Amino acid sequence: xxxxxxxxxxxxxxxxxxxxxxxxxxxxxxxxxxxxxxxxxxxxxxxxxxxxxxxxxxxxxxxxxxxxxxxxxxxxxxxxxxxxxxxxxxxxxxxxxxxxxxxxxxxxxxxxxxxxxxxxxxxxxxxxxxxxxxxxxxxxxxxxxxxxxxxxxxxxxxxxxxxxxxxxxxxxxxxxxxxxxxxxxxxxxxxxxxxxxxxxxxxxxxxxxxxxxxxxxxxxxxxxxxxxxxxxxxxxxxxxxxxxxxxxxxxxxxxxxxxxxxxxxxxxxxxxxxxxxxxxxxxxxxxxxxxxxxxxxxxxxxxxxxxxxxxxxxxxxxxxxxxxxxxxx
Amino acid sequence: xxxxxxxxxxxxxxxxxxxxxxxxxxxxxxxxxxxxxxxxxxxxxxxxxxxxxxxxxxxxxxxxxxxxxxxxxxxxxxxxxxxxxxxxxxxxxxxxxxxxxxxxxxxxxxxxxxxxxxxxxxxxxxxxxxxxxxxxxxxxxxxxxxxxxxxxxxxxxxxxxxxxxxxxxxxxxxxxxxxxxxxxxxxxxxxxxxxxxxxxxxxxxxxxxxxxxxxxxxxxxxxxxxxxxxxxxxxxxxxxxxxxxxxxxxxxxxxxxxxxxxxxxxxxxxxxxxxxxxxxxxxxxxxxxxxxxxxxxxxxxxxxxxxxxxxxxxxxxxxxxxxxxxxxxxxxxxxxxxxxxxxxxxxxxxxxxxxxxxxxxxxxxxxxxxxxxxxxxxxxxxxxxxxxxxxxxxxxxxxxxxxxxxxxxxxxxxxxxxxxxxxxxxxxxxxxxxxxxxxxxxxxxxxxxxxxxxxxxxxxxxxxxxxxxxxxxxxxxxxxxxxxxxxxxxxxxxxxxxxxxxxxxxxxxxxxxxxxxxxxxxxxxxxxxxxxxxxxxxxxxxxxxxxxxxx
Numbered sequence: 001x002x003x004x005x006x007x008x009x010x011x012x013x014x015x016x017x018x019x020x021x022x023x024x025x026x027x028x029x030x031x032x033x034x035x036x037x038x039x040x041x042x043x044x045x046x047x048x049x050x051x052x053x054x055x056x057x058x059x060x061x062x063x064x065x066x067x068x069x070x071x072x073x074x075x076x077x078x079x080x081x082x083x084x085x086x087x088x089x090x091x092x093x094x095x096x097x098x099x100x101x102x103x104x105x106x107x108x109x110x111x112x113x114x115x116x117x118x119x120x121x122x123x124x125x126x127x128x129x130x131x132x133x134x135x136x137x138x139x140x141x142x143x144x145x146x147x148x149x150x151x152x153x154x155x156x157x158x159x160x161x162x163x164x165x166x167x168x169x170x171x172x173x174x175x176x177x178x179x180x181x182x183x184x185x186x187x188x189x190x191x192x193x194x195x196x197x198x199x200x201x202x203x204x205x206x207x208x209x210x211x212x213x214x215x216x217x218x219x220x221x222x223x224x225x226x227x228x229x230x231x232x233x234x235x236x237x238x239x240x241x242x243x244x245x246x247x248x249x250x251x252x253x254x255x256x257x258x259x260x261x262x263x264x265x266x267x268x269x270x271x272x273x274x275x276x277x278x279x280x281x282x283x284x285x286x287x288x289x290x291x292x293x294x295x296x297x298x299x300x301x302x303x304x305x306x307x308x309x310x311x312x313x314x315x316x317x318x319x320x321x322x323x324x325x326x327x328x329x
Numbered sequence: 330x331x332x333x334x335x336x337x338x339x340x341x342x343x344x345x346x347x348x349x350x351x352x353x354x355x356x357x358x359x360x361x362x363x364x365x366x367x368x369x370x371x372x373x374x375x376x377x378x379x380x381x382x383x384x385x386x387x388x389x390x391x392x393x394x395x396x397x398x399x400x401x402x403x404x405x406x407x408x409x410x411x412x413x414x415x416x417x418x419x420x421x422x423x424x425x426x427x428x429x430x431x432x433x434x435x436x437x438x439x440x441x442x443x444x445x446x447x448x449x450x451x452x453x454x455x456x457x458x459x460x461x462x463x464x465x466x467x468x469x470x471x472x473x474x475x476x477x478x479x480x481x482x483x484x485x486x487x488x489x490x491x492x493x494x495x496x497x498x499x500x501x502x503x504x505x506x507x508x509x510x511x512x513x514x515x516x517x518x519x520x521x522x523x524x525x526x527x528x529x530x531x532x533x534x535x536x537x538x539x540x541x542x543x544x545x546x547x548x549x550x551x552x553x554x555x556x557x558x559x560x561x562x563x564x565x566x567x568x569x570x571x572x573x574x575x576x577x578x579x580x581x582x583x584x585x586x587x588x589x590x591x592x593x594x595x596x597x598x599x600x601x602x603x604x605x606x607x608x609x610x611x612x613x614x615x616x617x618x619x620x621x622x623x624x625x626x627x628x629x630x631x632x633x634x635x636x637x638x639x640x641x642x643x644x645x646x647x648x649x650x651x652x653x654x655x656x657x658x659x660x661x662x663x664x665x666x667x668x669x670x671x672x673x674x675x676x677x678x679x680x681x682x683x684x685x686x687x688x689x690x691x692x693x694x695x696x697x698x699x700x701x702x703x704x705x706x707x708x709x710x711x712x713x714x715x716x717x718x719x720x721x722x723x724x725x726x727x728x729x730x731x732x733x734x735x736x737x738x739x740x741x742x743x744x745x746x747x748x749x750x751x752x753x754x755x756x757x758x759x760x761x762x763x764x765x766x767x768x769x770x771x772x773x774x775x776x777x778x779x780x781x782x783x784x785x786x787x788x789x790x791x792x793x794x795x796x797x798x799x800x801x802x803x804x805x806x807x808x809x810x811x812x813x814x815x816x817x818x819x820x821x822x823x824x825x826x827x828x829x830x831x832x833x834x835x836x837x838x839x840x841x842x843x844x845x846x847x848x849x850x851x852x853x854x855x856x857x858x859x860x861x862x863x864x865x866x867x868x869x870x871x872x873x874x875x876x877x878x879x880x
Contacts, residue, residue, distance in 0.1 A: 007806070036762070139407065140415045140428040232790045245349075254428075256346065256488070257420050261789055265349045277432075300414050307408065 001103045003131070003292065005315035010107070010131065010294070015078040015100060018042075019107050019131075027077070030055060031109020032093035034174060046075070048084050050092025054174065054203055069094075071120060086120035087111045089272045090175035091207055097125055106286060107131045110295075112271065113278040115146050117179035118209050122282075130288035134314075135273040136251050137293065137301030142275055143251055149270035153180055154187045156247045156266045157226040161189070165243040166222050170231040170250075170264060173197050175272050178204045180249055181228045185211045192217050194229035234263055251275065283310060333369040335439045335475035337361065338376060342478055346489035354491055358499035367526060370503075372441040374525035376478070377496045379487045381448035383520035384591060385542030388452050392460055392483050394422055400464035401426040405433050423484050427477030430468055439471035444479055451483070493545075493730055496521060504528040516667055516729055519544055538665050540611060541578050543587035545730030547615070547657075549719050549738035553822075553844070555700050555707075558737070564720040565671065566695040566703065567656055568710045569740055570626055572619025573636065577601075577653065580611035586618075594618075596639050600646055601653050604689045612681060613660035614653075615727075621652035621687065626714055655682060656692035659727055670724040707739055716740040744864050745822045746838070747847060747855040749777055749815040753799040756784075763796040764811065767843070769819060771834065773858040777815045778834035780861055781823070783841040791846055818850040819843050826865040836861050 004011040009021030018025040020037040030038040030047035033054035038047070044065045045052065052066040069075050069084040071094060076082075080100035087093040089110045098105040106127040115121050136143070144152065153169070160167035169184075171177040177197030182204065184191040192215045193201065201211055215225070222242065229237065237244050248264035251271030258267055274282060283291055283305060291312040293302040298314035305312035341361045345354045358377065365373055375383065382388045402412055407429060419425035447463060454460045468476060481487045497515055501508040506528035515524045517538040527533045552558060574589045584605045586595045595602060598618060620627030620635070627649065635641060635649050658678040659666055666674050675694070682691050697703045707718050717740030725735040748769035756765035766784050770777035787795070795817060802814040821841045829837035836858075 138415050138418060139405075139411070140419055140425060142428065142431050232793075235788075235790070255419050256424055259346070266347050297414070300411060303408075304411060 001098070001100055001105055001129070003105070003129070005292075005294070012098065012100075012105075015080045015098070017077060017080075017082075017098070019096065020109065029082070029096050029107070031087070031096065031107065032090050033058070034090065034110070037109065046077070046082065048092045048094045050203065050207065051094070054092065054200065057200075057203075085125055086123045088113065088116040088119060088122040091119045091178075091204060093119065093272075095122075095125075097127065103128050105129045105131070106288070108133055108282065110135070110273060111282065112274040113282055114143075114274075116272065117146060117150065117270075118182055118204055118207070124282065124285045126287045128288060129290045129292070130283060130286045131292045131294060132279065132282060133273065133295040134279060134293045134298050134301035135296040136254075136271065136275050137279055137297040137304070139276045139304075141251060141254050142277070143254060143269045143271050149249075149268060150183050152266075152268045152270075153183050153247070153249065154189065156245075156268070157184055157187075157189050160245050161224065161226070165245050166225065166227060168227045168229060168234070168237060168244050168246045170234055170246060170248045170262060171197070171228055173230050174200050176249055176270075177228050177230065178209070179272075181211060181214060182209050184226050184228070185214050188213075190225045191215070192222065192225050192227050194227070194233055196230055197228055231262060238263060280305075280308070283312075332440045332442050333365050333373065335441060335444050335479055336472050338373060338441065339472075339474045339478040342377075342481075342487060342489050342491075343474070345491050349490070351495060355495050355498045355502060358491070358496065359502035362499055362503040362525070367529065369441050370525050370529065371522035372445055374496060374500060375522040376441065376444070376482050377487070377491065377499075378493045378521055379482060379485050380521075381445075381482050382452075383522060384545065385519045385539070387593070390448060390451050390483055392451055392464070393457075394484075396457055396460055397422055397426060397464065397480065397483070400461045400468060401429055403461070403465050404468040405429050421488060423477050423480035426468070426480055427473040430473040430476060434468065434473050434476065435470050436472040437470045439467070439475045439479070444482070447479070448482070493521065497524075500525045500528050506531070506533055510534075513665070513668075516544065517665055518542075538660060538663075540580050540613065540660070541583075541585050543576055543578075543591040544613065544659060545591070546574055546576065546589055547728050547730070547736060548732040549736035550732050550734045552720070552737040552739045555704055555739065558700065558703070558720070561700050561703055562696070562698050563723055564697070564703075564737075565723060566697060566706055567692045567719050567721065568713060568715040569717045569719045569738055570617045570619050570654060570692075571714075571716050572617045572626070572632060572654075575616055575618045575653065576659075577605055577612075577614045577616065577655075579605050579608050579614070582606050597635055597641050598651060598653075599641065600688055601651065604685070605653070608681060610662045611660070612658060612662075614655050614678070614681075615657035615659055616653050616655040616692070618651055618653055620649055621690075622650055650688070652688040652690050654690045654692050657727060667727040667729065670726070671721055672724065674727065703739075744826075745820055745844060746771065746780075746860065747818055747820050747850055748780065749852040749855050750799070750813060750817040750819060751777055751779060751815055752810055752812050753795070754811070755809045760792070763792050764799050765792050765796075767819065769821065769841075770815065771856050771858050771861055772852070773834070777852070778858055779832045780834050780836055780858075781821070781832070781838040781841040783821060783843050787843060787846060795846070815852045818847040818852060818855055820845050820847050826861060828865070834858055834861065836865055 002013055008023035010019040018028045020031055021028050024041045027044045028042040030045055030051050033051045038055045042064050046067045046069055049068045049070055052068055071084050071086045074081050074083040080098055083097040084094040085097050087095045096107045104127040110133055113122050157167040169180045171180045173196040178201055181191055181193050190213055194217050198216050246264040247266035247268055248258055248262045249268045249270050251273050252258050253267035254269035291305055291310050293314045302312040302314040344357050348354055381390055416422055416425040450463050451460050497511045498508055501511045510533045511528050514533040514536040515521055518524055518536045519542050527536055576587045578585045584602045588594045620632030631649055658674050661677055695706055710718050720737040722735040748771055750767045751770045752768040753764035754766040768779055768782040770779045799811055799813045802816055803811045805812040822844050823838035823841040825839040826836055827839055
């Protein structure tokens with residue numbers, strides 16, 4: 001199966017399917033609803049029901065046909081079988097299995113292997129060719145497991161509240177923000193969320209995650225509560241001079257330099273991306289004969305895979321893709 | 330091995346890093362120090378200042394970055410290219426190596442006493458291969474987090490936001506000794522390990538100042554622009570010289586000179602030794618050594634020839650004469666002057682230097698009533714081929730090793746310009762998905778000509794916002810580079826202007842840095858190529874004047 005990598009996305013010409021494209025096209029697969037994956041104007045969009053619902057909320061102006069492919073379901077597309085395989089990333093994230101001409105290709109989209117705080121666990125399915133992300137594809141990235149992440153989030157919040165300070169978690173509008181809020185609420189900590197995070201909470205509630213006692217952001221009533229805000233909001237809070245203490249929850253928090261960049265004291269290296277060891281495991285368990293590496297440290301990670309005996313490469317344009325991402329601090 | 334573990338130290342340090350409040354940092358450290366036995370208390374105090382040996386100890390570890398990296402490669406099996414990229418992304422060799430070691434280390438106990446032994450062995454080892462073997466053994470056996478702090482001591486910086494002042498405070502809190510007494514004793518002895526023990530035993534007063542042990546230098550905090558300065562009349566102004574900072578210790582004809590790195594640099598300056606020998610009594614003098622001829626400073630490039638040699642020939646002494654410009658007196662005839670106000674120290678220095686001639690000079694002091702006057706004095710200093718000004722707070726004490734803001738330095742930028750961005754390039758790694766490197770231009774009639782390129786000095790939020798704008802106003806794309814419409818105006822600072830064949834303008838800014846995003850300005854309002862030419866010619870004149878003897 002031919003795969004073309006361009007600066008505007010990944011294209012499977014044999015079945016004219018674009019994967020998370022950065023251009024308008026006929027048929028696009030959205031691996032998940034982050035804005036750097038689910039975008040553009042297309043005739044038809046395929047994705048899980050969760051992904052398409054969030055896309056509809058964020059882009060009501062898009063008139064595309066939204067074709068739902070629930071986790072585990074298979075649809076026909078121009079002579080190929082397309083299956084949505086669960087991916088542990090954000091709510092509704094899926095890998096795409098493409099079966100065509102006797103070949104099996106997996107496009108992971110954004111993925112991790114460890115169980116998520118919210119959402120499904122990754123399923124590994126065997127394939128011939130794997131297109132894998134490498135956001136954290138260097139052997140310096142070691143991220144926390146779910147239980148430890150949960151413990152650290154709650155411990156930071158309690159520690160601050162005990163000292164009369166206001167814990168503020170910096171997380172992204174979709175995914176991290178809701179996960180942190182869910183963990184805090186479940187631990188019985190009064191929690192307030194910033195608007196762009198709160199807007200997407202109902203999707204998580206619909207999927208069965210409870211947010212007992214969650215309140216919307218109210219500048220006058222922050223005392224005694226944990227806050228979850230988008231990273232850009234830190235300066236607004238810090239400038240107000242109240243006793244805020246910041247925690248940064250991100251894979252980039254694995255490096256101490258995140259402190260200077262984000263102004264957070266506490267670094268909690270929890271991510272919806274795989275860390276290095278998980279990426280290697282995803283590749284090895286897939287059994288793929290060919291591995292294409294996209295996003296992040298693509299060239300370095302492909303080189304490391306080659307050293308381990310894999311037929312791996314990083315398509316130049318894919319590595320250099322310029323995208324706006326919610327994964328960046 | 331029993332005793333305190335490096336892993337304990339590491340965990341304490343990680344908590345210190347994760348607490349911005351100085352008070353909390355001190356409490357965390359004090360709580361740990363309190364429970365240590367005497368020997369470990371001394372070791373811990375020393376390691377917490379990022380040092381393997383006391384300040385006055387002439388021993389140096391001499392372990393280079395490449396040796397550390399090669400040991401990490403040997404233990405982890407990663408190739409050089411991968412390791413280089415990883416260390417670059419982390420930005421701290423100690424942290425980077427410790428992260429690479431995860432999964433390659435046995436995580437056996439590693440005590441402070443063993444670390445101390447390792448430091449001694451590393452210092453004694455003459456061959457790089459020996460040093461590497463010691464490191465490899467430790468990398469394989471110790472917990473990577475313990476190794477991280479072992480390496481931070483080797484590289485000399487913990488980078489956890491813990492200054493020596495806070496270690497002193499923690500020692501005071503842990504032992505019950507008064508803060509000021511700990512601080513004074515540390516200033517006198519330059520040996521925090523000894524001070525920690527004396528604090529616990531109540532014998533701080535017995536620690537006496539010891540000459541010929543270098544003291545840390547007080548440092549000046551950069552002042553990016555005069556506008557930041559409040560109370561312009563609260564400062565004493567001195568020229569900022571382009572030489573090397575030096576501390577001269579003098580006692581009855583004996584002289585040693587120490588550099589900022591606390592190295593002994595007496596040998597290359599025989600004429601200074603000869604002049605300093607004649608000073609009466611004993612003294613520790615802070616000042617600057619620089620090339621000096623025809624009653625003015627020589628450009629640093631000439632002076633460098635003197636620095637390059639350990640032994641200097643008489644010919645070189647004649648060819649590149651030097652001077653010691655004194656500006657502070659830290660110790661005089663058995664008395665430490667650090668806590669005396671600047672003016673009192675200066676009076677004592679003037680008395681000591683009365684009637685002295687080159688190569689011994691006194692830094693001239695000036696005062697100003699307002700910012701305009703400071704600006705005028707700054708330009709006079711530049712006219713004397715000096716780097717700029719050091720502003721010293723009236724009445725301030727001398728704070729060894731601190732950059733507290735009681736001294737400010739105003740040097741470069743050589744100038745600032747408003748420029749417009751013409752192209753934006755993707756960063757690497759964490760910044761791989763944003764546009765963080767900008768090529769910028771000045772105006773030449775109705776077109777824009779490039780004069781430089783800089784990595785963004787802006788905040789993450791600004792970079793994200795700019796990335797969105799650049800994608801919107803993109804004209805053309807070449808791989809990682811977007812050519813954009815000239816709309817975004819930045820203010821850049823730089824250290825000079827040089828001719829350049831790379832840019833169509835014919836000029837390039839030296840070391841450009843982005844100061845701020847000027848949302849209030851349009852491309853029509855930016856600086857012109859004529860202004861760049863003017864700055865270039867001005868810099869030529871300064872250099873020529875500096876190089877030529879005066880009438």
